[in-house]
Amino acid sequence: DAKTTQPPSMDCAEGRAANLPCNHSTISGNEYVYWYRQIHSQGPQYIIHGLKNNETNEMASLIITEDRKSSTLILPHATLRDTAVYYCIVRDYNDMRFGAGTRLTVKP
Amino acid sequence: GAVVSQHPSRVICKSGTSVKIECRSLDFQATTMFWYRQFPKQSLMLMATSNEGSKATYEQGVEKDKFLINHASLTLSTLTVTSAHPEDSSFYICSAGSGSGTDTQYFGPGTRLTVL
Numbered sequence: 576d577a578k579t580t581q582p583p584s585m586d587c588a589e590g591r592a593a594n595l596p597c598n599h600s601t602i603s604g605n606e607y608v609y610w611y612r613q614i615h616s617q618g619p620q621y622i623i624h625g626l627k628n629n630e631t632n633e634m635a636s637l638i639i640t641e642d643r644k645s646s647t648l649i650l651p652h653a654t655l656r657d658t659a660v661y662y663c664i665v666r667d668y669n670d671m672r673f674g675a676g677t678r679l680t681v682k683p
Numbered sequence: 684g685a686v687v688s689q690h691p692s693r694v695i696c697k698s699g700t701s702v703k704i705e706c707r708s709l710d711f712q713a714t715t716m717f718w719y720r721q722f723p724k725q726s727l728m729l730m731a732t733s734n735e736g737s738k739a740t741y742e743q744g745v746e747k748d749k750f751l752i753n754h755a756s757l758t759l760s761t762l763t764v765t766s767a768h769p770e771d772s773s774f775y776i777c778s779a780g781s782g783s784g785t786d787t788q789y790f791g792p793g794t795r796l797t798v799l
Contacts, residue, residue, distance in 0.1 A: 613727075662726070
């Protein structure tokens with residue numbers, strides 16, 4: 576079973592920041608938080624990951640709470656091409672399970 | 684990012700035949716690969732974990748004799764669906780990771796299997 580809980584869907588206006596939450600209250604000390612997204616009929620695309628510190632790359636920022644029980648993926652300036660299903664995954668080395676994800680729709 | 688390919692991208696076969704799907708890491712050596720299948724409007728379901736040189740570890744409910752996984756090299760893993768039936772029609776996706784550091788997994792583009 577997936578170790579994460581995400582809202583099933585969210586909308587965001589084009590050009591605005593999209594903030595996608597994820598709860599992972601049972602995360603253990605050696606488990607990382609990964610975010611992927613899947614555009615229809617394609618393989619998932621890696622976005623970002625972190626252990627306990629906040630992370631930023633060219634695609635997004637990842638904010639992890641101090642107790643590590645939740646995190647937020649931030650797309651700073653959403654575009655129509657960011658419309659996808661976003662998956663938050665808590666994983667250790669030999670376990671990588673997907674939950675239901677959040678369907679993000681970016682609207683003009 | 685790292686590139687993972689899958690072949691074929693789409694396959695149609697008759698019921699009772701076997702189908703082999705290849706997953707290749709193109710620019711890195713993959714010590715760990717995961718195989719998933721995805722039905723329409725559903726999330727990815729983990730089928731098995733494959734470590735190079737070892738037998739695959741299958742998830743509960745996944746028949747190891749029906750879904751044969753071979754990870755014989757650091758750049759190639761194969762999934763063979765034996766005696767395929769219409770209920771095996773699905774989108775099959777692999778991921779591969781280098782096994783170093785945090786071992787980020789990169790996904791292939793998927794293979795659409797249709798069994799008639």
